[in-house]
Amino acid sequence: MTSRLLKQLCELDIFTLMVFKNIYETGHANITARELSVSAPKISRCLSSLRLAFDDELFYRRQQKLKATPLAETLYQPVCDFIQSVYQIELQAKKSRDYRADDGIHIAVGYGLMSALSHICGQVEVRNQLGRIRLYKWQDESADLIHSGEMDLGLTLELPDNQELITTSLGDVVELGLICREDHPIWKNWPLLTLSEIARYPFVYFAIKGFNERIDPLELYCQQENIALNDIDCVSDIEEWYAHLLTMGSIAFAPATELCHIEQVTGLRTEILPKTEIEKLHRTISMPSFNLIEKSENYRRYNENQRQIIIDIVTRLLAFHGESDLRQFGT
Numbered sequence: 001m002t003s004r005l006l007k008q009l010c011e012l013d014i015f016t017l018m019v020f021k022n023i024y025e026t027g028h029a030n031i032t033a034r035e036l037s038v039s040a041p042k043i044s045r046c047l048s049s050l051r052l053a054f055d056d057e058l059f060y061r062r063q064q065k066l067k068a069t070p071l072a073e074t075l076y077q078p079v080c081d082f083i084q085s086v087y088q089i090e091l092q093a094k095k096s097r098d099y100r101a102d103d104g105i106h107i108a109v110g111y112g113l114m115s116a117l118s119h120i121c122g123q124v125e126v127r128n129q130l131g132r133i134r135l136y137k138w139q140d141e142s143a144d145l146i147h148s149g150e151m152d153l154g155l156t157l158e159l160p161d162n163q164e165l166i167t168t169s170l171g172d173v174v175e176l177g178l179i180c181r182e183d184h185p186i187w188k189n190w191p192l193l194t195l196s197e198i199a200r201y202p203f204v205y206f207a208i209k210g211f212n213e214r215i216d217p218l219e220l221y222c223q224q225e226n227i228a229l230n231d232i233d234c235v236s237d238i239e240e241w242y243a244h245l246l247t248m249g250s251i252a253f254a255p256a257t258e259l260c261h262i263e264q265v266t267g268l269r270t271e272i273l274p275k276t277e278i279e280k281l282h283r284t285i286s287m288p289s290f291n292l293i294e295k296s297e298n299y300r301r302y303n304e305n306q307r308q309i310i311i312d313i314v315t316r317l318l319a320f321h322g323e324s325d326l327r328q329f330g331t
Contacts (some may be wrong), residue, residue, distance in 0.1 A: 279295025
């Protein structure tokens with residue numbers, strides 16, 4: 001095959017080959033246009049492209065019909081085989097999508113949402129509306145997995161670098177929980193606690209990409225207010241974070257949506273940080289926003305109704321705090 005012919009063939013689309021097949025079988029351009037639901041001029045353009053690519057008339061008029069040339073006769077079966085192959089590709093792709101759909105929606109979940117979202121998505125009413133949901137921990141490669149179709153969507157505080165993914169802000173972290181050992185001396189002053197008093201004790205924070213991996217809001221607040229904060233540690237592993245709280249006499253903050261899980265850890269106590277103190281932190285660094293990360297609409301395996309339910313769950317969770325609120329949560 002000459003390079004010129006190969007180039008011409010590569011420029012033909014599947015629809016043009018379907019036009020060839022239909023004209024061959026019907027002998028009429030107008031019938032082809034009607035059966036393929038396009039205009040007659042488009043059929044003429046496709047026929048011109050075919051003639052240019054093969055350097056042959058392909059069809060000539062005889063007794064009010066279009067008759068195939070010898071070359072068109074030899075091309076008919078290979079064109080049919082190629083179109084059938086395309087149909088098979090479509091069928092296999094559909095089967096794969098249907099199989100994955102039966103496997104449920106796969107969601108990568110960032111820090112601050114996993115425990116609360118698990119609680120809600122496990123409720124019978126939610127399962128009946130969403131179907132099966134499988135939750136994964138958001139990791140560095142999660143955005144790439146969403147882009148490749150191995151993961152459906154993400155719910156995270158991070159903003160992925162992949163420009164082809166769509167990011168929708170679902171709301172900021174508003175309520176913060178105060179966490180430390182249940183026998184920590186700071187509880188003697190509860191609920192009259194201030195950031196200044198918290199800064200007197202060891203503090204540990206969980207690093208969140210794009211938010212506090214360089215400096216935590218409490219640390220920045222203390223710098224701005226000339227408050228000594230001599231004992232502060234940053235960790236990137238949740239088990240290390242728990243160990244620090246339990247063994248080092250540390251205090252930590254966490255989104256209120258995580259408190260229902262943290263409360264289950266023996267030896268720890270959680271309370272919502274007073275609103276006045278949260279506002280002080282907000283003035284140093286804007287609280288991170290939870291984001292919905294997904295592919296463009298044409299490539300999603302979930303429907304708009306499922307998507308809206310997930311969005312509603314997250315936005316409503318951000319308005320709740322504590323395990324008692326989660327028990328009352330419903331859709």
